[in-house]
Amino acid sequence: MKPIKANSYKDFQKELGKLQAEHYHLQSIFKVAPIGIALVVEEKIEFINDQFCSIMNCENNNLIGKNFKDVFPDNEEYERVFKKHSEEIKNEGICKIETKFRRQDGAIIDIYLSSTLLDPDDQSLGTTYTALDITDRKNTERKLHTQIEQNEQILKTTLDGYILTDTEGKIEDVNQSYCEMSGYSREELLQMNIREVELQLSDKRIEKMIRLGRDRFETKHKTKDGVILDLDVSVVVMNFVQGPLVAAFIRDITKQRKAEKELKKSEEKYRSFFEYNDAVILFINHEDQTIYFANEAAVKYYGYSKNELIGMKISNINIMHVDTIKTKMREARKKKQNYFVFKHKLANGEIRDVQIYQTKLYLNDQELFSIIVQDITDQKKAKEEIRKKEEQFHTVIEAAGDAIFVADFETSRILLVNKQACKTLGYSQKELLTKTIGDLDPEFDEQNHRKNIWANLDEGESITIEVLHKRKDGTVFPVEVRTGIIKYNGNKAVLGFARDISERKQAEKLLRESEEKYRLLTETSGDMILLQDLNGQILYINQTGLDFIGTTRSEIEGKLITEFISQEHIELMNKRTEQRLKGDIRTCHYEIGIKLNPDQVVPLEIISSPIIQDGNITSILVIARDITERKRTEIELKQYREKLEELVKKRTFELEEKNKELEKYNDMFIGREFRIKELKEKLKIFEDKHNDKKL
Known part of the structure; x- marks a missing residue:
């Protein structure tokens, strides 16, 4: 720096005033600068601006005079930064590094830190540090990295092929599924153009993809060994700064198309078979529900001529509404069910019950339904009579939750059982009808007094006893049996309602043995x-749970859990219960809402596990946790993710601009400091001379 010359003490005073004014102006600029600024002399903080205080979440006097090492989370991080600072200052005159600060409240934040010596020739004057809080940016980068890893894992494990190309067709990325599909290695494909495997890709198709941003079509690819594959392709065009890329998801439909072609070839072969078959056969057009074909047997059955039947709407024959017919046919395709029972009207107006067997076929590039019509009017009437006679008795028997048995009074041979009895004992109905009561009750033959009990009962009387039953697999379990005497097919018989009380017995035993042990665990x-x-x-x-819901044990125990579940989740809870009733023993994780009051529904995370005794599910253990805060966080993360790309770009631009501004401020600050120092020294010389003259 060049020395400042002055001709008199007055000139020095004037120059010093200017420099001091500039010094105060510069300090004001640093104070309101949008990035944190600190001056550190011999590891002590001599100056910090307001933004540095804001970053550290503290007042100015909490840091001034403190060791700069205290702003770092630990000595190891400080030593790392100081080492890099020393190396880069020596080589380049400035150091830039990402590090971490510990705020006054203990929180660890990410910082972009720049440092430079106040005077490269005199390190004792200290070091200027500028700090920018990049915590949000780093968190965003971490979330982006996690999302990218998840997407890459999905692409690696999906069964569909995946190819990423530029608009010229150069393959940029490919997953393992497509490598296996095409027979090429990943390395080979990354050196290829998509046109080398794609046989039907045109410039027009590429223009359409780019214009619409997505497309779906069927095409053909050629494998490494020359096999031609039929493929279903879904394409999405993704626009990036460096240019658009085309992502294609590919499914091999070769076998499906081959099967369709073979089916089409066989249609004509079987046409003559349908025409002269004795069964009533119709072909129905899938789109407009018109009769496409009717054989001679159909003409004879319905009483119409062939010309009248061909082209007739099926709704003219089937007395159901056309929308109902379409709905049932759609349901048939979904369920893969090939028959229905309808009422058909003949040409003479007579209504007949028919059973329809349905098959889908393709003929002349049309999707048709082949239906075989079987008249079941007489059969249905006979079955209806039998059904009415048996309905009441069997409805009661089959609807019962208990196992029900009817046994011959004299021989104890089983004459009738319901489904619950089969389910409980593990036998089929046919097997049980070959058994006697003694086969099911291991103590029956040894304690014949039970027969004496039956003998003392009059018809219509009943008695309840506890006995043991043996399943097909040999396991024995306790049951409560209510037994009485009835007439069955005109003969004296024993009717028994048996209820498995294993759960009750086991529960009583478990409660006695472990109530205190687990009470403390669950209650705390x-x-x-x-x-x-x-x-x-x-x-x-x-x-x-009681504290969370705000109720007492006596008020809640014995009630249905659905009384406390939000309306939108009741169906989910009922579905879970049905799965348990079917024997599902998996531990389930799901989320529901619980009603604390009519206006408040709190989200819960549920872990549901079955309690199993003797191989059967007896109850369900539910562990619930309030996830209100997690849901709120997920919503906030979603909002951050949507603005992520814009935020990163914006913050990067701001950082570059602020660094430029800071370098400008640093140059101004260093120059002014040296000028002030020099003027002070000159002023002292003049003052000394002036004092000498006075003496």
Whole structure:
């Protein structure tokens, strides 16, 4: 720096005033600068601006005079930054590094830190540090990285092929599924153009993709060994700064198309078979529900001529509404069901019950339904008579939740059982009808007094006893049997309603043995814990659950759990219960809402596990946790993710601009400091001379 010359003490005073004014002006600029600025001399913080205080979440006097090392989370991080600072200052005169600061409240934040010596020739004057809080940017980058890794994992594991190309067709990326599909290695494909495997790709198709941004079509690819594959392709065009890229998801439909062609070839072969078959056969057009073909048997059955039948709407024959017919046919395709029972009207107006067997076929590039019509009017009437006679008795028997048996009074041979009895004992109905009561009750033959009990009962009387039953697999379980004497097919018989009480017995035993052991565990848990039976009735709930819902044990136990579930999740709970009733023993994780009051629904994370005794599900253990805060966080993350790309670009641009501005401020600050120092020294010399003259 060049020395400042002055001809008099007055000139020095004037120059010093200017420099001091500029110094105060520069300090004001630093104070309001949008990035944190600190001056550190011999590891002590001598100056910080307001933005540095804001970053550290503290007042100015909390940092001034403190060791600069204190702003770092630990000595290791400080030493890392100081080492890099020393190396880069020596080589380049400035150091830029990403690091971490510990704020006054203890929070660790990400910082972009720049440093430079106030005077490269005199390190004792200190170091200027500028700090920019990049915590949000770093968090965003971490989330982006996680999302990218998840997407890459999906592409690697999907069964569909995936290819990424530029608009010229050069392959930029490919997954393992397509490599296996095409026979090429990943390395080979990345050196190829899509046109080398794609046989039907045209410039017009590419223009359409780019214009619309997406497309779906069928095409053909040639494998490495020359095999031609039929493929279903879904394309999405993604626009990036460097240019658009085309992502294609590819599914091999070669076998499907081959099967369709073979089916088409066979249609004509079987046409003559349909025409002269004795069964009533119609072909129905799938689109407009008109009769496309009718054989001679159909003409004879319905009483119309062939010309009248061909082209006739099926709704003219089927007395159901056309929308109902279409709905049932759609349901048939979904369920892969090939028959229905309808009422058809003949040409003479007579209504007949018919059973329709349906098959889909293709003829002349049309999708048709082949239906075979079987008249079941007489059969249905006979079955209806039998059904009415048996309906009442069997409805009661089959609807019962208990196992029901009817046995011959004299021989004890089983004459009738319901489905619940088969389910409980593990036998088919046919097997049980070959058994006697003694085959099911291991103590029956040894304690013949039970026969004496039957003998003392009059018809219509009943008695309840506890006995043991043996399943097909040999396991023995306790049952409660209500037995009585009835007439069955004109003969004296024994009617028994048997209820499995294994759960009750086991529950009583478990309660006696482990109630105190588990009571403390569940009652002190921070999560809500409850036990429900397979009907959804709450058997137990811990204190945490009671406090959360705001009720007492006597008010909630015995009620259905669906009484506390939000309306939108009741169907989910009922579905879970049905799965348990069918024997699903998996531990399930799902989310529901619980009603704390009519206006408040709180989201819960549920872990549901079955309680299994003797191979059967007896109850369900539910652990619930309030996830209100997590849901709120997920919403916020979604909002951040949507603005992520814009935020990163914006913050990067701001950082570059602020660094430029800071370098400008640094140059101004360093120059002014040296000028002020020099003027002070000159002023002192003049003052000394002036004092000497006075003496």
